[in-house]
Amino acid sequence: MGKxxxxxxxxxxxxxxxxxxxxxxxxxxFSRRVTEDEDVRFKILYCGICHTDLHSVKNDWGFSTYxxxxxxxxVGVVTEVGSKVQKYKVGDRVGxxxxxxxxxTCENCENNLENxxxxxxxxxxxxxxxxxxxxxxxxxxxxxxxRYIVRIPDNLPLDVAAPLLCAGITTYSPLRYYxxxxxxMKVGVVGLGGLGHVAVKFAKAFGxxxxxxxxxxxxxxxxxxxxGADSFLVSSNPEEMQAAMGTSDGIIDTVSAVHALVxxxxxxxxxxxxxxxxxxxxxxxxxxxxxxxGRKMVAGSCVGGMKExxxxxxxxxxxxxxxxxxxxPMDYVNIAMERLAKGDVKYRFVLDVGNTLQAASS
Ligand SMILES: [Zn+2]
Ligand SMILES: [Zn+2]
Numbered sequence: 365m366g367k368x369x370x371x372x373x374x375x376x377x378x379x380x381x382x383x384x385x386x387x388x389x390x391x392x393x394f395s396r397r398v399t400e401d402e403d404v405r406f407k408i409l410y411c412g413i414c415h416t417d418l419h420s421v422k423n424d425w426g427f428s429t430y431x432x433x434x435x436x437x438x439v440g441v442v443t444e445v446g447s448k449v450q451k452y453k454v455g456d457r458v459g460x461x462x463x464x465x466x467x468x469t470c471e472n473c474e475n476n477l478e479n480x481x482x483x484x485x486x487x488x489x490x491x492x493x494x495x496x497x498x499x500x501x502x503x504x505x506x507x508x509x510x511r512y513i514v515r516i517p518d519n520l521p522l523d524v525a526a527p528l529l530c531a532g533i534t535t536y537s538p539l540r541y542y543x544x545x546x547x548x549m550k551v552g553v554v555g556l557g558g559l560g561h562v563a564v565k566f567a568k569a570f571g572x573x574x575x576x577x578x579x580x581x582x583x584x585x586x587x588x589x590x591x592g593a594d595s596f597l598v599s600s601n602p603e604e605m606q607a608a609m610g611t612s613d614g615i616i617d618t619v620s621a622v623h624a625l626v627x628x629x630x631x632x633x634x635x636x637x638x639x640x641x642x643x644x645x646x647x648x649x650x651x652x653x654x655x656x657x658g659r660k661m662v663a664g665s666c667v668g669g670m671k672e673x674x675x676x677x678x679x680x681x682x683x684x685x686x687x688x689x690x691x692x693p694m695d696y697v698n699i700a701m702e703r704l705a706k707g708d709v710k711y712r713f714v715l716d717v718g719n720t721l722q723a724a725s726s
Contacts, residue, residue, distance in 0.1 A: 373395040373398075375395055377394050377499070377503050377504055378391065378722070379392050379500075379504065379721075380392060380503070381394075381499075381502075382422075382434070384430055385422055386422075387701060388698055392431055396499070399507055401446040401448040402446050402449060402510055402511075403446040403449070403508065404446070404508060404513045405445070406442045406506060407718070408438055408501055408505055408717045408721075409440040409441065410526045410716060412435075412527040412689075413434075413435075413712070413714070414434075414437055414558065415704065416436070418701055419620070421701070425643065427489070428489055432488060433502050434488055434501075435488060436461055436462040436486070436500055436501060436530050437459075437461070437501065437526040437529040437530045437531070438459055438487070438500065439457070439458070439522045439525055440459075440506075441457060442454050442455060442456045446510075452513060458513050458514065458515055458516060459513070459529050459677075460501065460506055460508055460514070460529070461514065461530060461667060461670075461673050462479075462529075462530055463479055463486065463667065464486065464487045464490075464492075464498055464512050465492065465508075465509065465512065466485065467481050467484075470482065476671040478670055480669075487501070502717070503721070504721055514674045517677065520681050520686070523689060524689060525677070525680075527558060527687040527712040528562070528677055528680050528687065529677075531559045532677070533672065534668075535559055535560075535563035535618070535641065537665055537668035538665035539570060539616065542614055542639055542663065544567065544570070544616075547570070547571030547572070549567075549570075549571075550572070550612050550613045550614075551574050551575070551613065551615070551616065552575045552631060553576050553577065553618065554577045554578070554628065555577075555617070555619040556578050556580075556583050557618060557707060558712045560711075561591055561687065561688060561711040562685070563618060564587070564591045564593050565687075566685060568592045568593075574592075574593045575594065575596065575608070576595075577615070577628070583596070586710075599627060608631055609630050610634075611631060612631045612633060613636055613637075614632075615637070617639065617641065617642060619644070620644055622645070623648070624648075625651065625662065626654060629651065629662075632658065633658070634659055635660065636660050636661075638662045640664045687712050688712070689711075689712050690710065691716050692713055692714070693719075694715055694720040694721045694724040700715075
């Protein structure tokens with residue numbers, strides 16, 4: 365209390381931050397805590413750019429506190445461990461996701477669902493238990509309790525692994541929880557961006573029959589030939605949508621802009637479900653009759669607990685699930701944000717933090 369931040373958190377860190385709602389990022393010096401007994405400190409090598417980062421730097425959701433250092437698809441190599449750390453040692457390949465803390469006493473935490481803990485601490489744009497702000501992975505290093513660190517298997521390249529830590533777990537967890545992970549299930553994926561393209565890969569690995577539903581007919585060929593989807597529906601084509609009525613066991617809806625649910629509800633079989641994982645800035649309209657007629661469900665899902673996040677990474681490693689990425693230098697981040705806003709990326713930007721942060725910040 366009353367201490368200067370650098371007294372409480374004496375380890376200097378460098379990153380890139382947005383300072384206002386323009387969302388423009390620029391070099392930023394701050395501090396992180398010393399390595400405590402259960403902490404792992406790691407040098408950041410790569411960080412994915414999630415759509416949440418874009419929403420956050422522009423305060424689209426109305427709860428941004430500046431300055432913001434975004435980034436919750438963070439991977440790197442351990443440089444220091446606290447005296448009580450059991451799972452990691454210096455040199456290990458690790459990552460951090462969207463969660464950096466939770467209460468560890470509530471029912472959710474006891475069930476390895478830190479992601480639904482009411483006192484969950486997000487990796488950036490949130491307040492630590494000691495009152496200081498959390499800063500994410502657009503920076504040179506991070507420190508976290510080992511509970512919030514995952515191990516990256518050796519066969520997964522670190523740059524490719526980064527997007528799994530948000531896009532991967534955000535789609536893997538609902539496929540599992542809502543029972544869409546069985547061979548032969550008919551699974552729809554709405555929106556073919558960072559989340560959607562990984563959802564296709566996980567659903568296919570589970571043995572599902574996957575349909576991509578998109579407004580862009582131009583994405584059809586790639587969805588099928590490159591990502592492995594079984595079919596493609598153009599959502600603005602009434603004949604195609606009509607023909608697919610009542611065919612889907614479940615739909616993972618990754619769209620983060622306001623969109624209509626009604627046509628998606630008609631695609632569901634009885635007892636089918638739409639699981640929303642995107643975050644539109646305004647509420648969606650929920651038409652009730654298509655829900656009632658067929659006992660359908662509209663549900664949500666937010667990342668996954670730490671145990672499941674590790675399980676997802678291990679599953680991705682065993683099944684060769686690798687996000688499609690465009691690796692970019694740190695000083696390209698503002699252009700990348702503009703391109704992301706236009707959907708102009710296949711399919712995830714990954715910042716080459718390890719090789720380019722220092723040069724871009726000096
Ligand atoms: Zn994310
Ligand atoms: Zn809790």
